[in-house]
Amino acid sequence: MPIDLSSLRDLDRLAAPADEALRVGVDDRLATPHRARRRPRGLGFLVDKALGPLLLLGVWFTASGLGWVDSTTLPSPGQTWSAAHILIANGQLQEHLLISLQRAAVGLVIGVTVGVLLALLSGLSRVGEVLLDSNLQMLRSMPILALVPLAIVWFGIGEEIKVVLVALGVMFPIYLNTHTAIRSVDAKYIDLAATSGLGRIGLIRRVILPGALPGFFTGLRFSVAIAWLVLVVSEQINASSGIGYLMTQARSIGQTDVIVVGLIVYALLGLISDTLVRFFERRALTWRSTLQSR
Amino acid sequence: MALDASVPLTTGTRTPERVREPATHAVRASKVNRSFDGRGVLEEVSLSIGNGEFVALLGRSGSGKSTLLRILAGLDSEYAGQVDVPERVAVAFQDARLLPWARILPNVTLGLRGQRAHKLALELLAEVGLAGKEKAWPKTLSGGEAQRAALARALAREPELLLMDEPFGALDALTRIKMHRLLRRLFLRHRPAVLLVTHDVEEAILLADRILVLTDGRLSLDLPIDLPAEGRRQAATFRQLRAQLLTELGVEDDDH
Ligand SMILES: Nc1ncnc2c1ncn2[C@@H]1O[C@H](COP(=O)(O)OP(=O)(O)OP(=O)(O)O)[C@@H](O)[C@H]1O
Ligand SMILES: [Mg+2]
Numbered sequence: 050m051p052i053d054l055s056s057l058r059d060l061d062r063l064a065a066p067a068d069e070a071l072r073v074g075v076d077d078r079l080a081t082p083h084r085a086r087r088r089p090r091g092l093g094f095l096v097d098k099a100l101g102p103l104l105l106l107g108v109w110f111t112a113s114g115l116g117w118v119d120s121t122t123l124p125s126p127g128q129t130w131s132a133a134h135i136l137i138a139n140g141q142l143q144e145h146l147l148i149s150l151q152r153a154a155v156g157l158v159i160g161v162t163v164g165v166l167l168a169l170l171s172g173l174s175r176v177g178e179v180l181l182d183s184n185l186q187m188l189r190s191m192p193i194l195a196l197v198p199l200a201i202v203w204f205g206i207g208e209e210i211k212v213v214l215v216a217l218g219v220m221f222p223i224y225l226n227t228h229t230a231i232r233s234v235d236a237k238y239i240d241l242a243a244t245s246g247l248g249r250i251g252l253i254r255r256v257i258l259p260g261a262l263p264g265f266f267t268g269l270r271f272s273v274a275i276a277w278l279v280l281v282v283s284e285q286i287n288a289s290s291g292i293g294y295l296m297t298q299a300r301s302i303g304q305t306d307v308i309v310v311g312l313i314v315y316a317l318l319g320l321i322s323d324t325l326v327r328f329f330e331r332r333a334l335t336w337r338s339t340l341q342s343r
Numbered sequence: 344m345a346l347d348a349s350v351p352l353t354t355g356t357r358t359p360e361r362v363r364e365p366a367t368h369a370v371r372a373s374k375v376n377r378s379f380d381g382r383g384v385l386e387e388v389s390l391s392i393g394n395g396e397f398v399a400l401l402g403r404s405g406s407g408k409s410t411l412l413r414i415l416a417g418l419d420s421e422y423a424g425q426v427d428v429p430e431r432v433a434v435a436f437q438d439a440r441l442l443p444w445a446r447i448l449p450n451v452t453l454g455l456r457g458q459r460a461h462k463l464a465l466e467l468l469a470e471v472g473l474a475g476k477e478k479a480w481p482k483t484l485s486g487g488e489a490q491r492a493a494l495a496r497a498l499a500r501e502p503e504l505l506l507m508d509e510p511f512g513a514l515d516a517l518t519r520i521k522m523h524r525l526l527r528r529l530f531l532r533h534r535p536a537v538l539l540v541t542h543d544v545e546e547a548i549l550l551a552d553r554i555l556v557l558t559d560g561r562l563s564l565d566l567p568i569d570l571p572a573e574g575r576r577q578a579a580t581f582r583q584l585r586a587q588l589l590t591e592l593g594v595e596d597d598d599h
Contacts, residue, residue: 237436237438237440238416238440238442240436241436241440241442241453242433242453242454243418243498244416244417244418244432244433244434245418245453245454245500246454246455246500247454249452251454255442255443255445255453257447259442260444260445262444334444334481335480336443336444336445336480337443337444337482338482
């Protein structure tokens with residue numbers, strides 16, 4: 050007897066925790082027609098984007114210039130700048146940054162690969178669906194960082210644990226979004242494939258995969274954000290290298306300026322990686338944006 | 344509609360018999376029954392369509408037209424009865440149903456391979472007035488253009504049987520008239536057997552060699568149309584046919 054998995058899924062969607070920070074979203078744009086968004090271009094676009102951060106910087110300058118905040122609580126922009134300068138000059142920042150980048154990249158690649166494979170298995174075969182989906186849907190309700198103690202027991206506190214945690218964190222949004230996207234490819238295109246003489250491989254290659262690509266990219270955006278989040282935490286818990294370690298070490302000797310440098314580096318990494326994903330998304334999904342550019 | 348895991352991966356219990364060299368008939372269906380949840384939607388439907396014959400299928404909404412067409416297209420396997428269709432069957436749907444993530448040319452050649460198919464697709468696109476649109480994205484096409492691309496896609500399969508489910512239903516009246524002419528021209532040129540499902544009585548009279556009416560799951564009328572290929576609207580019997588069909592469909596002819 051076929052099991053109605055959709056109702057099961059809905060049930061644990063209801064039961065999902067309200068832990069917003071680590072909750073993995075599913076893009077509901079998939080269900081509704083994509084609406085054209087107006088995207089400002091050129092100089093106006095830059096001003097729009099940069100205005101907020103510039104204001105914040107202004108507040109920071111003013112606050113520390115007028116002595117509203119103590120420099121041991123929050124260093125001034127100048128102090129932060131020179132701390133960054135020193136860290137770059139002695140090569141520490143680059144060294145730790147490189148290690149963090151490596152961990153994030155390896156974890157991301159593994160997590161994305163595994164997530165996509167699992168999504169294909171459970172999206173394309175009933176057996177896969179039965180075996181995988183309810184388990185993964187159940188696991189996703191768990192905040193990934195709750196795994197840290199167990200992961201330490203299993204993997205020790207070496208390099209693996211950081212990569213494993215990132216990969217795990219990355220896998221879920223990729224799996225969930227790609228799986229949902231595969232399952233919601235419109236049945237009318239499946240009919241079309243059947244009447245066009247596309248075989249099973251053709252159906253997957255020409256219809257299901259391209260149809261699921263928007264969902265995959267949504268998952269990827271979540272994933273990249275989660276990769277940094279998991280990395281920050283795991284590098285602060287137990288590490289002897291990486292930006293997170295640099296910040297923990299600075300904390301123990303009260304160097305708030307180095308902590309702020311670390312924060313800014315993380316912020317930049319997040320921003321750059323998200324921009325990169327969006328760039329590739331736009332490239333891969335030109336067919337979706339044709340209405341916008343018309 | 345969402346994709347159910349079982350849809351693409353399991354084969355149904357029945358599929359129409361694909362006949363390699365149909366002698367005289369493209370479609371032979373006898374005693375086809377189909378019910379949904381115990382409710383009979385098609386009951387003992389038998390029909391045949393000759394090679395190169397243009398048949399229109401009329402019927403009220405919910406009478407089972409799409410159900411019958413889906414069975415002939417091999418999209419529905421839960422029927423009882425015997426159905427023979429030729430090897431090459433093409434389907435045109437009410438929505439043009441172009442894959443939005445593929446450009447026009449790959450949409451037209453979908454499922455086909457080789458230089459020949461590529462060449463034929465280009466010719467057909469030109470024939471339906473879409474030369475130069477090969478690289479366009481489906482979203483940038485107008486409704487009529489998309490439907491013409493869908494026609495090109497159907498014909499690129501060189502079908503022996505072309506099934507169409509209200510292909511012009513979503514088009515405006517002007518575009519519709521143009522599409523009728525185009526379809527007629529394509530039909531005369533490529534000569535597939537055609538089953539055109541439509542709501543539109545005049546469309547059926549203008550295009551078909553024979554009109555079938557489906558009433559509550561049974562074929563209630565089988566009407567040959569002996570009109571010249573051109574200028575049918577001016578024919579003396581046009582209004583009479585129209586009135587007869589409207590009555591059969593349970594609608595009073597208000598054209599008096
Ligand atoms: N998948 C399905 N499940 C249950 N009932 C169905 C299904 N498909 C069709 N039906 C029912 O079968 C009947 C015939 O439907 P069908 O789509 O064939 O009608 P139709 O003649 O094409 O109507 P229309 O002109 O409105 O397109 C309808 O009452 C419909 O509710
Ligand atoms: Mg219908």
